[in-house]
Amino acid sequence: MTPRSDLPSLNPGERLLAGPGPSNVEPRVLEAMQKPMLSHLDPDLHDILLELVDFQRQVYKATDESALVFPHQATGSSGMETGLQNLLEPGDTAIVANTGFFGNRIAKMAKRTGANVIEVTRDFGQIVPNEELLAALDQNPDARLVAVVHAETSTGVRHPVQELGAELRRRGGDTLLFVDCVTSLGAQPVEFDDWGIDFAYSCTQKALAAPPGMSPLAISGRALERVAARKNPVPFTFDLDLLRRYWIERPVTYHHTAPILHIYALYEALRGALEEGLEHRFQRHTDAGGHFQREIKSRGFELLADPEYQLAQLTAVRVPDGVDGKEVQTRFLREHGIEVGGGLGPDAPPIWRVGLMGYNARQEAADRVLQAFDAVLSDQKSLASTA
Amino acid sequence: MTPRSDLPSLNPGERLLAGPGPSNVEPRVLEAMQKPMLSHLDPDLHDILLELVDFQRQVYKATDESALVFPHQATGSSGMETGLQNLLEPGDTAIVANTGFFGNRIAKMAKRTGANVIEVTRDFGQIVPNEELLAALDQNPDARLVAVVHAETSTGVRHPVQELGAELRRRGGDTLLFVDCVTSLGAQPVEFDDWGIDFAYSCTQKALAAPPGMSPLAISGRALERVAARKNPVPFTFDLDLLRRYWIERPVTYHHTAPILHIYALYEALRGALEEGLEHRFQRHTDAGGHFQREIKSRGFELLADPEYQLAQLTAVRVPDGVDGKEVQTRFLREHGIEVGGGLGPDAPPIWRVGLMGYNARQEAADRVLQAFDAVLSDQKSLASTA
Numbered sequence: 001m002t003p004r005s006d007l008p009s010l011n012p013g014e015r016l017l018a019g020p021g022p023s024n025v026e027p028r029v030l031e032a033m034q035k036p037m038l039s040h041l042d043p044d045l046h047d048i049l050l051e052l053v054d055f056q057r058q059v060y061k062a063t064d065e066s067a068l069v070f071p072h073q074a075t076g077s078s079g080m081e082t083g084l085q086n087l088l089e090p091g092d093t094a095i096v097a098n099t100g101f102f103g104n105r106i107a108k109m110a111k112r113t114g115a116n117v118i119e120v121t122r123d124f125g126q127i128v129p130n131e132e133l134l135a136a137l138d139q140n141p142d143a144r145l146v147a148v149v150h151a152e153t154s155t156g157v158r159h160p161v162q163e164l165g166a167e168l169r170r171r172g173g174d175t176l177l178f179v180d181c182v183t184s185l186g187a188q189p190v191e192f193d194d195w196g197i198d199f200a201y202s203c204t205q206k207a208l209a210a211p212p213g214m215s216p217l218a219i220s221g222r223a224l225e226r227v228a229a230r231k232n233p234v235p236f237t238f239d240l241d242l243l244r245r246y247w248i249e250r251p252v253t254y255h256h257t258a259p260i261l262h263i264y265a266l267y268e269a270l271r272g273a274l275e276e277g278l279e280h281r282f283q284r285h286t287d288a289g290g291h292f293q294r295e296i297k298s299r300g301f302e303l304l305a306d307p308e309y310q311l312a313q314l315t316a317v318r319v320p321d322g323v324d325g326k327e328v329q330t331r332f333l334r335e336h337g338i339e340v341g342g343g344l345g346p347d348a349p350p351i352w353r354v355g356l357m358g359y360n361a362r363q364e365a366a367d368r369v370l371q372a373f374d375a376v377l378s379d380q381k382s383l384a385s386t387a
Numbered sequence: 388m389t390p391r392s393d394l395p396s397l398n399p400g401e402r403l404l405a406g407p408g409p410s411n412v413e414p415r416v417l418e419a420m421q422k423p424m425l426s427h428l429d430p431d432l433h434d435i436l437l438e439l440v441d442f443q444r445q446v447y448k449a450t451d452e453s454a455l456v457f458p459h460q461a462t463g464s465s466g467m468e469t470g471l472q473n474l475l476e477p478g479d480t481a482i483v484a485n486t487g488f489f490g491n492r493i494a495k496m497a498k499r500t501g502a503n504v505i506e507v508t509r510d511f512g513q514i515v516p517n518e519e520l521l522a523a524l525d526q527n528p529d530a531r532l533v534a535v536v537h538a539e540t541s542t543g544v545r546h547p548v549q550e551l552g553a554e555l556r557r558r559g560g561d562t563l564l565f566v567d568c569v570t571s572l573g574a575q576p577v578e579f580d581d582w583g584i585d586f587a588y589s590c591t592q593k594a595l596a597a598p599p600g601m602s603p604l605a606i607s608g609r610a611l612e613r614v615a616a617r618k619n620p621v622p623f624t625f626d627l628d629l630l631r632r633y634w635i636e637r638p639v640t641y642h643h644t645a646p647i648l649h650i651y652a653l654y655e656a657l658r659g660a661l662e663e664g665l666e667h668r669f670q671r672h673t674d675a676g677g678h679f680q681r682e683i684k685s686r687g688f689e690l691l692a693d694p695e696y697q698l699a700q701l702t703a704v705r706v707p708d709g710v711d712g713k714e715v716q717t718r719f720l721r722e723h724g725i726e727v728g729g730g731l732g733p734d735a736p737p738i739w740r741v742g743l744m745g746y747n748a749r750q751e752a753a754d755r756v757l758q759a760f761d762a763v764l765s766d767q768k769s770l771a772s773t774a
Contacts, residue, residue: 003664008438010654012431014423022426022644033420033648036401037598039409039726044399051395058388073600074461074624077643081624112620205644211424213460213600213646233499235472235622237465254731256464257409257592259600259649261420267397277390339426344641 015333016360018369019341020153020314021183022205022212023357025265029210032268033261040258046250048267049258053248055270056216059185059278060200062192066221068240070247071214071266072201073259076182079201079215081109082238083178086219086227087199090114092144095136095175097128101154101344102180106147115144124155124349125304125316130164137175144226145176145198150190151183154344156305156316156353158188165196176223182206185216186273187285187313187357198223204262207285207313209358210269213262281361286312288356292366296354296373304351313357319350328352328376336372402720403747405756406728407540407701408570409592409599410744412652416597419655420648427645433637435654436645440635442657443603446572446665447587449579453608455627457634458601458653459588460646463569466588466602468496469625470565473606473614474586477501479531482523482562484515488541488731489567493534502531511542511736512691512703517551524562531613532563532585537577538570541731543692543703543740545575552583563610569593572603573660574672574700574744585610591649594672594700596745597656600649668748673699675743679753683741683760691738700744706737715739715763723759 017024038045049070056062057069072079084106088094092115096107099122110117120136122128133146146168148159165177176198181190185200186207192200198220205212219227219240227240236242239255246255273281289312293303296317304316319325325342329352332338341353356366404411425432436457443449444456459466471493475481479502483494486509497504507523509515520533533555535546552564563585568577572587573594579587585607592599606614606627614627623629626642633642660668676699680690683704691703706712712729716739719725728740743753 003667004661007442007658007661009658010419010422010435010651012423012425012435012651015425015429017424017426019426019428022424022647025424025648030421032397034417035397036399037404037409037412038399038402039404039406040599041406041728042402042720042726048397048399055394074465075643075646078461078624081622085622109623112622203644211646211648212427212644213649235468235499235625236496237461237468237624238622256462257590257599259462259598259646260409261412261598262600262646262649264397264399271394271396274388274391274394278388280390333429339429341428 014337016338016365016368018354018356018360018365019339020353020355021203021357023209023355023360025211026209026269026272026359028272029265029268032264035264037260040260041254045260048263049247052263052267052270055267055274059270059273060190060192060216060218061194062218064193064221067192068219068224068244069217070243071216073214073256075212076201076203076215077105079217080106080180082215082217083199083201084110084113085234085238086240087145087176087178087223088113088115089230089232091116093118093140093142095120095133095140095143095146097133097148097159099126099128099155099157100124100149100152101348102149102152102182106149106180124347125157126306127157127159127309130160130167133164134167141173143175145178147178149180151188151311151314153183153314154348156311156314158309158311161197162191162195169196176226183311183314186281187361188282192218204266204269206355206357208266208269208273210265211262213259214266216266285357285361288361288363288366289313289315291363292354292356292369295370299373304349313355313361315354316351317354319352323377325350325352331376332372335376338369338372340369401724403725403752403755405741405743405747405752406726407740407742408590408744410596410742410747412598413596413656413659413746415659416652416655419651422651424647427647428641432647435650436634439650439654439657442654442661446657446660447577447579447603447605448581449605451580451608454579455606455611455631456604457630458603460643461602462599463588463590463602464492466604467493467567469602469604470586470588471497471500472621472625473627474532474563474565474610475500475502476617476619478503480505480527480529482507482520482527482530482533484520484535484546486513486515486542486544487511487536487539488735489536489539489569491732493536493567511734512544513693514544514546514696517547517554520551521554528560530562532565534565536567538575538698538701540570540701541735543690543698543701545696545698548584549578549582556583563613570698570701573668574748575669579605591653591656593742593744595653595656595660597652598649600646601653603653672744672748675748675750675753676700676702678750679741679743679756682757686760691736700742700748702741703738704741706739710764712737712739718763719759722763725756725759727756
């Protein structure tokens with residue numbers, strides 16, 4: 001094969017990533033990815049890994065030493081599957097709150113393990129009430145886990161995880177609490193130890209403002225005991241015992257070649273979150289999202305989520321009747337360099353999803369999105385009629 | 388939690404990564420990772436994905452349209468598992484050539500699927516002769532696959548894959564050819580279509596000179612037919628049907644948030660390999676490795692691999708009697724900023740592993756490693772006695 005000189009160069013355009021994620025990477029995180037690359041077996045990398053784990057424990061509030069905390073080497077859905085593949089075996093029962101794309105994904109992914117999956121559903125925009133999950137548990141007291149999505153990315157709804165954890169703990173059973181924190185970690189409080197969470201996973205590319213590519217995990221001591229008592233092996237990629245030996249208990253048991261530059265990115269992102277202070281960071285998300293929501297409602301738009309459970313960091317805005325939501329997204333992208341999301345999956349109602357997360361959780365970013373709404377939708381007669 | 392200002396900053400040292408991988412990232416690849424980040428659902432990203440797939444097809448010589456070609460979202464071992472989880476079901480038979488750490492890993496990983504694994508073994512440094520693999524196939528004509536490691540990273544040995552593929556094709560059976568190309572792709576010829584490979588996986592962090600984090604895959608049409616006929620579901624993370632719809636057949640079926648900056652890196656790395664010309668790149672690896680091997684042998688060191696199957700890009704050098712190989716590695720790292728590998732796994736003989744791959748496949752890099760050998764080992768009496 002002769003040398004080629006006609007191959008197109010990589011030339012992506014600038015974007016304000018104000019959809020459901022990824023969000024724009026924080027500059028200090030991008031800078032960290034240009035630092036000299038160590039090998040995964042370098043003793044200095046182990047120091048970095050352990051420091052990162054310490055940062056991650058602080059961000060998850062998972063400081064109980066019996067918990068295993070580390071980032072899995074791929075994106076959030078692989079964190080979800082790491083949990084389900086480890087905690088479920090054929091014939092186990094899982095109770096899953098399904099009120100959006102990601103609750104639905106947990107249910108479907110859990111079925112691949114051979115588990116019996118009980119789905120408790122609600123329409124998009126609502127929560128699945130904890131009472132209904134607990135009623136399902138009453139009927140299935142041997143359920144291995146109850147799974148909820150803390151911040152449902154497809155609808156902008158917050159699940160009351162703290163209350164569910166308190167009730168599960170009060171009952172004192174063996175059922176594990178499995179929580180999707182993909183869109184919550186770094187944007188709102190997540191208290192792994194205090195809420196009694198047993199398995200949590202998140203991502204790097206939303207409120208942590210790093211690029212996509214890793215899934216920060218936290219697994220409780222009692223969940224690890226279940227994993228140790230499994231009858232069937234898990235796939236190698238998800239093997240928590242090997243991963244613990246690789247990440248934590250060196251000298252090395254080699255598992256995989258860690259994505260070093262993503263580790264640098266996550267290190268710097270977590271460090272940044274702690275330097276900012278978690279409460280400050282949460283407030284910044286509350287302020288930016290609150291500003292956007294007030295302003296967009298004042299223009300006559302309606303939000304999808306039950307107001308009591310509306311997330312700050314992600315807002316699902318209903319597409320007014322007669323407006324082509326997809327066309328609006330395209331104009332935002334091509335005329336304003338702004339990405340907002342649409343509905344996710346065939347069951348989603350017509351919505352736009354606006355994320356103000358991580359580095360973008362600022363009023364300036366919210367205002368840029370509002371300006372695009374004003375510019376693109378000012379001539380929409382149908383919108384005027386709803387206002 | 389109050390803001391913290393006492394958290395250690397990330398401060399990794401400069402390294403010449405001359406071990407078994409990762410190798411140093413090519414500067415143009417690092418630059419690509421600083422380009423504006425698109426979202427995984429951006430229409431412009433789909434153009435980049437498809438262009439990347441076209442580059443990857445050229446590098447694998449997998450241009451037959453029935454083959455599925457794309458990079459999996461995690462490192463090489465996850466590519467290995469993607470293949471095994473898809474191609475094997477409980478009760479299937481797999482024949483695995485095990486003559487090093489990675490052949491052994493394939494065998495162990497395959498067992499997790501419930502398959503019956505027949506291992507054909509040889510000592511570290513030798514190949515498993517194709518005749519023995521074919522004899523195992525004669526005894527197990529229904530074997531689902533025969534697995535070999537094209538370039539065994541733990542020993543520096545090249546398996547004659549072309550000859551095995553030709554014989555399998557001549558026999559005309561249904562047994563699939565499964566090939567680990569982690570250390571070969573980009574360093575030496577890999578001819579997916581012509582050699583009759585059915586499943587190949589590689590990594591990004593060796594001869595392609597990108598950071599670790601993705602696993603370029605190629606799957607033949609007949610392998611895909613087997614996957615489509617499976618009785619049991621595979622884990623979501625490895626679902627080739629969903630991944631094909633996500634990567635290739637957009638409009639989007641959302642699978643995961645792709646690691647965008649790793650996609651940029653792989654795009655640029657593959658583009659660089661094609662611009663250089665694959666034959667030129669292979670020759671560069673041959674020249675740099677050949678230079679190192681001649682020079683290190685001239686100093687009285689012995690190589691582990693059977694000379695007939697010695698890789699150029701990776702050389703396993705026997706640690707002379709009386710020398711503490713680990714201590715030498717530490718001095719290379721601390722006094723010279725050079726990483727070389729040691730033996731991998733408890734069964735490995737005392738060796739150093741020197742990789743000259745990707746951006747480091749140059750005589751200057753080889754000479755830096757040789758200078759470190761001269762400086763650190765010049766006073767080793769035991770070495771002098773072997774020379």
